[in-house]
Amino acid sequence: MPGEPTYGRDAATWSPLDSDGxxxxxxxxxxxxxxxxxxxLQKDFPYLRADLNAFGHGLVELGRVSPDTAERLAELLRLALASGSGRDRSDCEHASTTVEEHKGRT
Incomplete structure (x- = not known):
């Protein structure tokens, strides 16, 4: 990636596995x-995958879903918001920990 040290490697050897994104x-x-x-809903999101854009920023591809699936997902989100449930602290801590453990990889 431009601006990132390559440590003796050229851009042709860059791998997504070297990216925090x-x-x-x-x-x-x-x-x-x-x-x-x-x-x-696991079968309703067949295109769900992790991806990187051209700048190395991580993206989550949700893909296309049926109108029924979109309505069901919207209802789940409404119910979650109405119940006041937010992210668990354990989920937040787990996400930051998993990102941190990969920062040392090159």
């Missing part, structure tokens, strides 16, 4: 997949 996207995708499994 990749691990953040992968961890977020895994967390979302687990929530979708708990909600019984």
């Amino acid at each position: 990749w691990y953040a996207a992968r961890n977020a995708t895994t967390a979302l997949r687990d929530a979708l499994v708990r909600a019984g």
